[in-house]
Amino acid sequence: MFWLRQGVCFLPVFLVIWSSCTFIISYLIALFRHDVDIVPYISDTGANPPESCIFGLMTFISACAGTATIYARYKFVEKLTEETGLVRPCLNKVTLCFGMLSCLGMCIVATFQETAVTPVHDLGALMFFVSGIVYMIFQSVISFRAYPYGSSKYVCQARLVVAIIAAVALFPTVICAFFVTQTTLHRHAEDKDYPFYVASAVSEWIVAFSFVCFFLTYIDDFKMFTLKVTTECAEQR
Template sequence: MMEGTGFLPAILVIVSSGTFIINYVIAIIKGHIDVIFPYISDTGTTPPESCIFGLMTSITAMAGVATMYARYKFIERLIERTGGARPMLNKIALGFGLLSCLGMNIVATFQETVETYVHDAGALLFFVTGVVYIVLQTWISWQAFPYGSTRAVCRTRSLISCVAVLALFPTVICAILVGKSDDIRWKGDEKNYGFHLASAVCEWTVAFSFIFYFFTYIREFTLFTMTVKAELVEQN
């Protein structure tokens, strides 16, 4: 049995990875996408996978909000007891994390082929603020060290953050160079296929960087619990 609040990041990791993998497999079986590195959104464009993509992405966003808030409260209590990390940095990180979850909800609600510009804006919000979030959390981990996280965890988070940052730029830049395309099936001889492939590979890299990053939360979350306290307001 998992102790503390370790189930929160565990659920987030399972649901998010399931969202990517399940939709990819279904889209391949149905013949809706190419096998070699489609965009993540391409795997959730056509029914029935579009329905699963929207549902699981929304659940992932909710799990992300819960996990990020729990992390915020953990760091807040850690700061009270040990100092180290800055309270304002903890609040800023939470803000960026919640924005990334909002971007994820926009991606789930506005499909790529229906509302392209809104979908792309949501994806940009999700990826950019998500990367900023994990960079800030890595900074917080090092500030709070040796409390909360081990040196190995801090180094792992630093590595994942570096990979995400390096992959983010070609994801966005190459996607802009590709431009808008009504066809999600790429044959390989198109003019901008190289940009598409680079953007898609880097997009998957950033996405799984998030998954591996939240995986590092699981052991840490077993060290604390959270309770909800309800208080009745006296009315005259």
Template sequence: MFWFQEGLCCLPTFLVVWSSSTFIVNYLIALFRRDVDVVFPYISDTGASPPESCIFGLMSTITAFAGFATMFARYKYLQRLNEITGGVSPALNKAALFFAITSCVGMCFVATFQETAIRIVHDIGAFIFFLSGVVYIILQTIISHKAHPYGTSKRVCYIRTIFAVVAFLAAFPTIICAFFVKETRLHWNPEDKEYTPHLASAVSEWIVSFTFVFFFFTYIQEFKQFTLKVNTELLEFK
């Protein structure tokens, strides 16, 4: 048995690899086609023009479903862990699942509605995705500390704390600076009036996005410890 076949660690492993590829592959394609600038475009800018918009939409949607599957598995694992050991509030676990769902829905909106087509819907989806995602990893960090020593090590708890703090701090310039960027454009010059808030928002967006990726990377070892089973029950029709 290979290491990625142990338990359910294939879920966060696939999520980390696929989501990273979503960001990097589309950036390289857009850069090769000269659809974006080299220096920190918005992630959405790399999927604004065809053909990369098609690839971005497909890969981002798959990322959203992979993210939901991973976060739902985490929810069920904590639910079972709490039944055995206690320590984790069921309400806190359900709250984390709620923000997991809303974050995935936000990503689906980002993937479906390109910023150059329907910007308002795209921006709302991005806002929901980033805000819910940051809240989710903060809640999971709190849960990790409460569940210790069961499930994960103290070192992983500290690492998740660092990621949560970085995501929280980077989320503010991502959202706030974006409000000062009124123009929808793929190419920027330092002389442009809105270049500074655009750059600050774009850099922060990349930081938050890869913080999400690295946070789910910490799930891999933990997901080796459990599996999920589906029970099928047939109802008798009268």
């Protein structure tokens, strides 16, 4: 476990493990309690207590870990920019903003449950997915521009592939959701909108775990740097 203490790689490691556990644990509890079917929306697994409490808490912690990881990545790219000039500072800042918006969307999803305040929950989910995908695309561009500094060529390509998969999966997630007329947690194959429901739900899971896979590629990069907090006291006159 020595590699876990190198740099700040513990940030993406924790984010990947915790986020995966958030999705899986809430899903298993909801499935065990027969609150959802085999293929639910992610938010359906956190609609009823007690899984809703666990889902909300764990999702909020994931958002905080994501914020820390995204900011650390921003500072790392900023340092590379100062030394190499390969990445434009404005691109790095815009990418940071989209990453923070995605984390804010995750907080909204965790706070406003699907069955309680549906419009706000859906807005948070859309903010989370769209901003997150834009963040991944911009980070892929940054990775290629910063090459050979930072990530290897294979990691850059992996990030681009994951970002494309997430972007492609977002379309059926949103489009098929418009054809889903029922909002109940339990669905039947005889329902007319059932194929759209399954396609939208499966695509949503693909997008979510694409985020997990993307942050997994940060681990090697985060071994190469550390962050320090400095305190400066203003002189009193």
